[in-house]
Amino acid sequence: MDVAGLRDRIQATLDANGDIRRQAELDLKYAESQPGFPNALCDILQAEQDQAVRLSTVVYLKNRVIRGWSPEEDHSLHKPIPEEERGSLRNRLLPMLASSPPPIRSQLVPMLSKILQHDFPEKWPNFMDITLQLLNGSDVNSVFAGLQCLLAICRVYSYKVTEDDKKAEFDEIVDHSFPQLLNIGSRLVNEESEEAGEMLRTVMKAYKHAIYMELPSHLMSDQATVDWCTLFLRIIDKTPPPCSMTGEPADRELTHWWKSKKWAYANLNRLFVRYGNPSALGKSSKPDYAQYAKMFMTAFAPEILKGYLQQVDKWVSGGLWLSKPALYYTLVFLEECVKPKAVWDHLKPHIENLVAHLIFPLLCQTDEDIELFDSDPAEYLHRKLNLFEEVSAPDAAATNFLIALTKTRKKQTFSILTFVNSVVSKYESAPDDQKLPREKEGALRMIGSLASVILGKKTTS
The missing domain is CATH 1.25.10 (Leucine-rich Repeat Variant)
Structure with a gap:
């Protein structure tokens, strides 16, 4: 395949003129079904200095490999890459991966996964x-x-x-x-x-x-x-x-x-x-x-x-910011520690502090929550009522921890209720200009999450 001509067509896909661009895309669509197309793209990738041309080239290469490596398994109508061209592609891929900048590398990785899925270890020993x-x-x-x-x-x-x-x-x-x-x-x-x-x-x-x-x-x-x-x-x-x-x-x-x-x-x-x-x-x-x-x-x-x-x-002390996933995975781990005695004995002394300084703050409204409520009440309700749809949501994990704690270690229910009562009482007794509605709402949310446990038949065992 004419590598220089192919490179010219790829560069033309970047032209500001729409007619030139469309013609170049049609030419490349025809070229991709011709023998030698993937390896010609590799030649351009290894020699090209223009980063825009390189990026366009690697996208065409990625699409050709992903669509043409196993079209029969993918129920695709794309023409398969000939077997005689695949060996050189495999041999060239890893050196290109090692020598490419991040934008190019990110396009090569999906190709690598596709080829490995079908060729390792038999055809790529x-x-x-x-x-x-x-x-x-x-x-x-x-x-x-x-x-x-x-x-x-x-x-x-x-x-x-x-x-x-x-x-x-x-x-x-x-x-x-x-x-x-x-x-x-x-x-x-x-x-x-x-x-x-x-x-x-x-x-x-x-x-x-x-x-x-x-x-x-x-x-x-x-x-x-x-x-x-x-x-x-x-x-x-x-x-x-x-x-x-x-x-x-x-x-x-x-x-x-x-x-x-x-x-x-x-x-x-x-x-x-x-x-x-x-x-x-x-x-x-x-x-x-x-x-x-x-x-x-x-x-x-x-x-x-x-x-x-x-x-x-x-x-808790304010000396560290933690991401939502970090808080989420922490709470998932804590939940898993509630039942096994070997770790519960280590967790138990920290429960009151965790409830007051980790669980409770996570169940209180944040500035982000208030802003969402003001700007999009429907989305706010969707977020709160479909809490478990959000991946890595710390408040969902906090709720799960509370439920697991009170179901498995029922005596802990009383200390949680005592804490909730203290928050609500503090709110009720405070002057109007010192009331903290977020804290009251967080405390009521704790009660709401424990409703099934509190109203169960054996809450005092």
């Missing part, structure tokens, strides 16, 4: 060898490319590991790659740059997908659990870098460092909820899971709880 070389490289771009490769393969296997042969394959992948992944994560947590935050976020997500359905054998060892949980707690405890603390709270939550914290919380929660709580294991669980759960409950869960409570203390 050296993929993990290349990934390990990248992870062990000294160049930052190479290491980042290696992290993205590992994340992509973890995603591919996250739902396949329930099959015995796939679990064995993935166990081998984790055995060879996760020690280095841990080393990289342990170095990154000490850095401050936005790029380091993005790389650390990738490390966290690779672990997330690796343990999503099954726990790989390597990660079940005591030492691996110690090392990874230590890393997660270090990330959670890390003072947020300045680059992650600018702008509005909603903007902060989208930064790589806060996303890293979010996934560190989520990974600890997943370990505890799915694998670390003996009473939550199903009858069909493997015997080694029972042993792991017993070990996790006694040795790790109390330390994780301690780390979470330290963050809550800082948030």
